[in-house]
Amino acid sequence: MVKEKACIRCKTIYEGEKCPNCDETGSSDSFKGEAYIFNPEKSIIANKMKVVGKGRFAIKTR
Numbered sequence: 001m002v003k004e005k006a007c008i009r010c011k012t013i014y015e016g017e018k019c020p021n022c023d024e025t026g027s028s029d030s031f032k033g034e035a036y037i038f039n040p041e042k043s044i045i046a047n048k049m050k051v052v053g054k055g056r057f058a059i060k061t062r
């Protein structure tokens with residue numbers, strides 16, 4: 001089973017070697033909560049989290 005992790009820079013949740021969104025290799029596997037962003041322009045959550053892409057994002061990383 002592949003463990004999911006969250007990018008420390010943009011908070012994208014992904015599996016694999018590096019973040020598919022921003023190429024950051026730093027990640028945290030202890031993230032809390034997740035949000036699905038479908039319309040980054042309209043989403044209040046996306047705005048708050050300052051994410052620009054679609055997809056799954058961690059609410060909190062550490």
Ligand SMILES: [Zn+2]
Binds near residue numbers: 007
């Ligand atoms: Zn990233």
